Every structure is written in structure tokens, then in C-alpha cells.
Amino acid sequence: MALNKFQIAQRIAKELKDGYYVNLGIGIPTLVANYIPEGVNVVLQSENGLLGMGPFPLQGEEDADLINAGKQTITTIPGSAFFDSAMSFGMIRSGKVDLTVLGAMEVSENGDIANWKIPGKMVKGMGGAMDLVASAKNIIVAMMHTNPKGESKLLPSCTLPLTGIKCVKKIVSDLAVLEIVDGHFKLLERAPGVSVEEIVSKTLGKLIVDGEIPEMDVN
Amino acid sequence: MNKVFYNAADAIADIPSGATLMLGGFGLCGIPENSISALATSGIHHLTCISNNAGVDDFGIGLLLQNRQVKKMIASYVGENAEFERQLLSGELEVELIPQGTLATRCMASGYGLPAIYTPAGIGTEIAEGKEIREFNGKAYLLEMAFEADFAIVKAWKGDAMGNLIFKDTARNFNPLMAMAGKITIAEVEELVAVGELDPNHIHTPGIYVNRIFQGQDYEKRIEQLTTRTQ
Numbered sequence: 499m500a501l502n503k504f505q506i507a508q509r510i511a512k513e514l515k516d517g518y519y520v521n522l523g524i525g526i527p528t529l530v531a532n533y534i535p536e537g538v539n540v541v542l543q544s545e546n547g548l549l550g551m552g553p554f555p556l557q558g559e560e561d562a563d564l565i566n567a568g569k570q571t572i573t574t575i576p577g578s579a580f581f582d583s584a585m586s587f588g589m590i591r592s593g594k595v596d597l598t599v600l601g602a603m604e605v606s607e608n609g610d611i612a613n614w615k616i617p618g619k620m621v622k623g624m625g626g627a628m629d630l631v632a633s634a635k636n637i638i639v640a641m642m643h644t645n646p647k648g649e650s651k652l653l654p655s656c657t658l659p660l661t662g663i664k665c666v667k668k669i670v671s672d673l674a675v676l677e678i679v680d681g682h683f684k685l686l687e688r689a690p691g692v693s694v695e696e697i698v699s700k701t702l703g704k705l706i707v708d709g710e711i712p713e714m715d716v717n
Numbered sequence: 718m719n720k721v722f723y724n725a726a727d728a729i730a731d732i733p734s735g736a737t738l739m740l741g742g743f744g745l746c747g748i749p750e751n752s753i754s755a756l757a758t759s760g761i762h763h764l765t766c767i768s769n770n771a772g773v774d775d776f777g778i779g780l781l782l783q784n785r786q787v788k789k790m791i792a793s794y795v796g797e798n799a800e801f802e803r804q805l806l807s808g809e810l811e812v813e814l815i816p817q818g819t820l821a822t823r824c825m826a827s828g829y830g831l832p833a834i835y836t837p838a839g840i841g842t843e844i845a846e847g848k849e850i851r852e853f854n855g856k857a858y859l860l861e862m863a864f865e866a867d868f869a870i871v872k873a874w875k876g877d878a879m880g881n882l883i884f885k886d887t888a889r890n891f892n893p894l895m896a897m898a899g900k901i902t903i904a905e906v907e908e909l910v911a912v913g914e915l916d917p918n919h920i921h922t923p924g925i926y927v928n929r930i931f932q933g934q935d936y937e938k939r940i941e942q943l944t945t946r947t948q
Contacts, residue, residue, distance in 0.1 A: 565887040574886075582890065583743070583769070624817075632838045660842045688851070
């Protein structure tokens with residue numbers, strides 16, 4: 499069975515290490531915050547100017563001055579810090595943020611990512627995505643393996659306008675966990691009940707399958 | 718030296734049509750509500766607006782778009798606005814999209830007296846087209862020019878008659894950066910206090926960057942995405 503978005507988030511959460519500063523993008527990446535493993539303390543960075551993002555506020559306690567990058571009302575936690583947008587991207591650019599998780603429309607076998615623009619459709623803008631992918635030390639992409647037509651989104655090269663080049667390190671899709679090394683995808687894990695053959699058939703970019711591929715550990 | 722203005726209409730009265738404006742805020746958080754309302758009734762037009770976002774249909778910069786007062790929008794993300802989309806697709810509105818960190822840092826550079834910055838954001842993408850690229854320590858960077866605006870309009874939590882500003886929570890965002898990048902900077906504050914009441918240790922924007930300040934009123938502070946938990 500292919501993973502649902504909650505299971506993708508759950509699997510990505512296993513990549514978090516104690517002490518990490520983490521930037522979670524909008525969509526599935528945001529859900530990762532709900533599955534942080536016990537005993538692992540991470541600090542969530544919101545690029546609109548907050549380190550130490552807490553949960554959504556209780557009803558009636560929301561504050562219009564306190565939102566995340568998705569413009570949702572949020573809270574702080576003990577130890578939180580606010581800063582301006584230049585410092586926010588300063589800490590991203592200088593490599594202080596350990597992990598960035600974001601969504602993608604396409605990823606290529608050399609780690610290029612496209613996630614901001616579809617020709618012919620209204621372009622809403624790249625927001626902070628280009629800054630994040632150009633600088634982050636470690637980028638994990640959360641995505642569906644194929645588009646609604648069943649076509650692979652893991653490609654030899656991206657067809658959509660790029661957000662950044664040679665930057666994606668790992669992908670957690672609804673079908674598999676893959677690493678990008680030396681210009682190819684490497685299959686690390688498969689979704690429970692999903693065959694290696696299915697993943698191979700749905701990965702258009704160069705894919706290395708080496709030995710037994712274990713199933714992901716998700717609920 | 719008198720920086721204190723009576724209200725928004727007073728503070729923006731000399732902004733001409735065709736001016737380039739910076740407007741602070743992220744989404745609807747920390748936007749200069751009073752000044753935008755005053756601009757919307759001022760009758761000026763052909764504005765170039767530099768702001769991270771373009772508001773929603775009936776609030777923020779959306780109010781200026783409704784009145785066809787904006788000629789060009791420079792932003793990092795412009796979703797959530799149907800009128801914006803209509804004007805863009807019909808060719809009435811020019812749009813320049815800039816990566817968010819680049820936008821912030823170009824404002825900052827201006828306030829720091831630096832003509833340009835190098836950033837890796839956009840390398841290998843269409844953003845890099847026509848721009849100077851230089852390698853430092855084996856990594857490619859784009860040359861991006863500092864931004865300057867005829868008027869920067871920002872919103873702060875507290876301020877004093879010297880123009881010193883303190884922002885609150887994530888309503889800080891682009892406000893202190895744009896405050897540094899205006900040829901004339903206008904600050905609206907929720908609370909204008911007497912000189913000496915703000916702790917100098919807590920000032921985010923020193924008054925030297927602020928030319929005009931006024932006490933705003935009737936803040937709506939609209940929430941774009943109300944999200945809560947039950948326990």
C-alpha cells in the first residue's frame with residue numbers, strides 16, 4: 499500500500515536528530531512536527547522570523563501577530579526567539595539550519611528540484627523556497643512518486659522551471675525512501691506491500707537497487 | 718526635529734503618483750493598515766509596490782489593487798488574491814517575483830549602505846538570467862542589487878517621537894529591513910509613547926532610519942489562516 503500523507507510525515511520524522519534546527523515547508527512537511535520521536539528535541543524554524551515554533555494556539559488564544567510561514571496562527575515555546583526576515587534567511591544561508599523538508603513537483607536524478615512554477619498556470623511565486631534549496635545542508639523532499647496521471651515525478655532531468663540545482667539529498671515518497679548520490683536515485687526502503695518492481699516502473703530517472711530493500715517502519 | 722504626524726493621511730499626503738513604495742508585513746501580519754487605507758483613498762496611482770506579498774482581495778495591498786493604483790508589484794509570493802491574478806493575466810499589472818531571502822537582504826543592504834549582495838538563491842534557475850555570477854570557495858552566487866524605495870511604510874508595535882521602533886512577535890518580518898531602505902520612511906505604531914519610555918536596549922529600529930511616525934488606530938489585524946487546537 500502506498501503511504502498516505504500522514505505516513506510520509508511520520509517516516510520523515512525518523513530522520514530528525516536530537517538538537518537539530520529544522521525548517522518545515524508548507525503541506526506534508528508541516529505534518530512532520532506531529533511525529534517527532536520521543537527523546538528527540540528539535541527546534542523548528544519558521545522563515546517569517548521565529549525559532550522555536552510551538553503548536554497551534556487554543557481556541558480564543560490566537561494572536562494575529564504570531565503566525566508561521568503558511569500564515570497559520572501558532573504559538574511560541576519556552577526558549578523561542580523572534581527575528582527579522584533578513585536574519586531568518588541569514589541563518590538558512592549560513593548553514594545553521596540542519597534540515598529542510600519541503601515538497602516538490604519534480605526531482606531529477608542529480609538532485610535538481612522544481613516546485614514553484616507550472617508554465618501556463620498562474621505563478622504564485624517562489625516564496626523562500628529558492629533561498630532554502632540553495633543553502634540548506636540537508637534537504638529532504640516529501641512528494642508523491644507520480645502525478646495524478648501516473649507519470650513519474652522522479653526524472654532524468656526536470657521538465658518544469660527549476661527552484662534549485664543539485665540540492666536534494668533524500669526523497670520520501672508515498673512509495674519509497676530514496677537517496678540521491680552521484681547523479682542517480684538509490685532505493686533505500688519501500689512502502690509496506692509495495693514491490694521493488696512497482697517502484698522501478700514508476701521511477702523514470704536512473705535508479706540503483708542494491709540488494710534486499712526493507713519495508714519502511716510506519717504505522 | 719518633529720517626526721510626529723497626526724495620522725496616516727497626514728503622513729502619506731505628499732506621496733505622488735508613480736512613486737516606488739515598500740510596504741512591510743508578511744501575509745497580513747504586521748502590515749501598515751492605516752497607511753494602506755489612506756493610500757487607497759488618496760487617488761494616487763501608477764505605484765510600484767515592493768512587499769513580500771500582495772494582500773488578499775479586500776485587505777492589505779489588495780485594496781490598492783482593487784482601485785487599480787498599482788502598476789507594478791515586486792514580491793516573493795502573491796497567492797490568495799483573485800483580483801491580483803485577474804490583473805496579471807489581463808496584462809494590467811506588472812509583476813516581478815524575487816526569492817524571499819533575496820528580497821529581505823536587498824532591503825537590508827540598502828540600509829547598511831551596501832550597493833549589492835551575493836546570494837546563492839536562484840543559481841541555475843530563471844532568476845539568474847542576465848545576472849552576474851561569481852564563485853566563492855567553489856560555490857556560485859548571484860549579484861543582486863540593493864533596493865531603495867521613495868517611501869518605505871512600516872508598522873511597529875511601539876514607537877516614540879524620535880522614531881525608535883519596537884516590533885512584536887512575527888509582525889517584525891520585513892518591517893525593520895524596509896524601514897532602513899526608504900528615502901523617506903513612514904512608521905505607523907500601535908502605541909506612540911513619550912521619548913524616554915522605551916528601553917534603549919530593546920529598540921529594533923533606531924530612529925535615525927525613521928522620518929515620520931504616527932499613532933495608528935482601529936487595527937483590524939486580520940488573520941489569514943486561523944488554526945487552533947482543542948487541547
